[in-house]
Amino acid sequence: MLYSTLCYHDEAVTTAWSAEHDAAVIADLRKVQDRWAAKVGPVVRLMPTSAATTLRKTENLVIDGPFAETKEQLLGFYVVDVATLDEALAFARDLAAANPGGAYEVRPVMLYQPDGRGGADGGA
Amino acid sequence: MAAPEPDWIEARLVAARPRAMAALLRYFRDLDLAEEAFQEASLRALRSWPKNGPPRDAEGWLILVGRNAALDRVRKDARLSGLPDDAAISDREDVEPEMAERLDAADYRDDILRLLFICCHPDLPATQQVALALRIVSGLPLARIARAFLVGERAMEQRLTRAKARIRSAEVPFETPGPAERAERLGAVAAMIYLIFNEGYTDADPASERAELCDEAIRLARLTLRMFPAEPEVMGLLALMLLQHSRQKARFGEGGLPILLDDQDRGLWNGAMIAEALALLDKAMRHLAPGPYQIQAAIAALHARARHPEATDWAGINALYRALERRGASPVVTLNRAVAVSKLEGPEAALALIEPLAGALDGYFYFHGVRGALLERLGRREEARTAFGRAIALAGTAAEAAHIRQHLDRLGGG
Structure with missing residues (x-):
């Protein structure tokens, strides 16, 4: 079963991290990924919500930023291929130990179409 | 749940600071008192959060604890009452419903804006x-x-x-500001x-x-x-700064000597910052309300988009600087446009553009630096030397002076 692990955190906190702190957190999460290497699929880190634009379907209304003004923002997600929800939760707990604060939402994946395209600096 | 690391608390406090300070300032209407209150609340957070876990609403906690602590101090100073009751202010179950009710996002927005505004x-x-x-x-x-x-x-x-x-x-008003x-x-x-x-x-x-x-x-x-x-100029400002800062690692060489745009290793530019800035700028331009920050960001974006110096869209940069000039002529803008003109039409045209600025920019380091470089390219070595000499006298940092000295060395003699 494919599970997505959605990462939520307060952007006021994560954008206040120093470059070194940010790099350290990413390095710690990377270690967890390496431990789960056989089961981790694509990993996505999203740009801050200030770079987001939302299209509200019913009114064809475009607004700046995420549609929902929630305190904890979706910052990125992992896709893991594991047998059970318990195992997916174990992965999320591992991530949480590496980077406390915020929340992880574990949600089963319905459709999965990876194409290996890179992002801001992942393309090279 | 695992106890949070102390540096995690530090990050929370840094992040919470503007909102908490802003609310405390609204309450006390005094910067010193607000600062002391936040300080005290931070100390208590460092003591209490590792034990009890972080509160769900860190800002709310800091505001209430800080406010009460400062009130206690004021009372104590006035010898009006006895010691503060620590238990009454540190119970987070009591804190949060009250704070959640009172402080919605709109309140915060004007509070933080006021805090920032007071500073400027x-x-x-x-x-x-x-x-x-x-x-x-x-x-x-x-x-x-x-x-x-x-x-x-x-x-x-x-x-x-x-x-x-x-x-x-100056008595900045504390009422909610109008549009x-x-x-x-x-x-x-x-x-x-x-x-x-x-x-x-x-x-x-x-x-x-x-x-x-x-x-x-x-x-x-x-x-x-x-x-x-939804403020395009704020998007433009952030985009501009991200673009300029993306080159930080490429801008300085051995001994802190500045490396000019043309000579920078573009592989050292921060791709993630550039990508975010370009996304922000795209979004800002959808608003069709251009302003100076967006235009400056657009100029920086043309540099960022060029994979190598020769690929730079100098005509586009020239046009954008012209747009900036139209919004309010500043000799500094014209000086920068002159660099684009020198790339498009050569040093002579650029020099003609900046000569009338001599009066306004006589005390400006970059004016004499640019002028010296243009004269150097035209082979007017003696005048170039004079211009660079003037630039050195105005250099703000040792690195700037050293950079100009390189030009002088290249001109030789003296």
Whole structure:
């Protein structure tokens, strides 16, 4: 079963991290990924919500930023291929130990179409 | 749940600071009291959060605990009552419902804007605005701010005290601002953030004390954009700073010597920052409300998009500088346009463009630097030497002076 692990955190906190702190957190999460290497699929880190634009379907209304003004923002997600929800939760707990604060939402994946395209600096 | 790491708490406190300080300022209407209250609340957080876990609403917790602690101190100072009841203020179950009710996002927005606005009050000289914002909003330690401005801690403390006194006498209104006033404040705040960035950018050698001012400015712009997510000029400002800062690692060589745009290793540019800036700029332009920050960001974006110097769209840059000139002629804008003109039409045309600026920019380092370089290219060596000599006398940093000296060495003789 494919599970997505959605990462939520307060952007006021994560954008206040120093470059070194940010790099350290990413390095710690990377270690967890390496431990789960056989089961981790694509990993996505999203740009801050200030770079987001939302299209509200019913009114064809475009607004700046995420549609929902929630305190904890979706910052990125992992896709893991594991047998059970318990195992997916174990992965999320591992991530949480590496980077406390915020929340992880574990949600089963319905459709999965990876194409290996890179992002801001992942393309090279 | 695992106990959070102490540095995690530190990050929470840094992040919570602007909102908490802003609310405490609204409550106490006094910067010193608000600062003390936040300080006290932070100390208590460091004691209590590792034990009890972080509160769900960190800002709310800090505001209430800080407010009560400061009130207790005021009362104690006035000898009106006995010791504070610690238990009454540190129970987070009591804190949160009350705070959640009272402090919605709109409240915060005007509070934070006021806090930022107070720091850039027009009565304050620019350097005091920057120092005050770094101390009050960012919470940088006094010693680090003093080092960034190359003054002693005592001198910086006095400067901040004077700034606060001036603000007190200026009596910034605490009522919720109207739309016109809000727009005016936002403009002043954007200008101050730009000023902080410039302080760091002129000397952003990663080894220098000032480099972190760029990070602080970017952080403040993010905060402002979170409060005003549909303001194209705030998007433009953040995009501009991200683009300029993306080159930080490429801008300085051995011994902190500046490396010019043409000579930089573009592989060292920060791709993630550039990508975010371009996304922000795209979004800003959808609003069809161009302004100086968006235009400057668009200029920076044309540099960022060029994979190598020859690919730079100098015609586009020239046009954008013209657009900036039309919005308010500044000799500095024309000086920068002259660089684009020199690439498009050669040094002679560029020199003709800047000669009329000599009066206005006589005390400006970059004017004499650009003029010297143009004269050098035209083979007018003696005049070039004079211009570079003038530039050295005006250099703000040792690296700037050393850079000009390289030009002089190349001209030889003397």
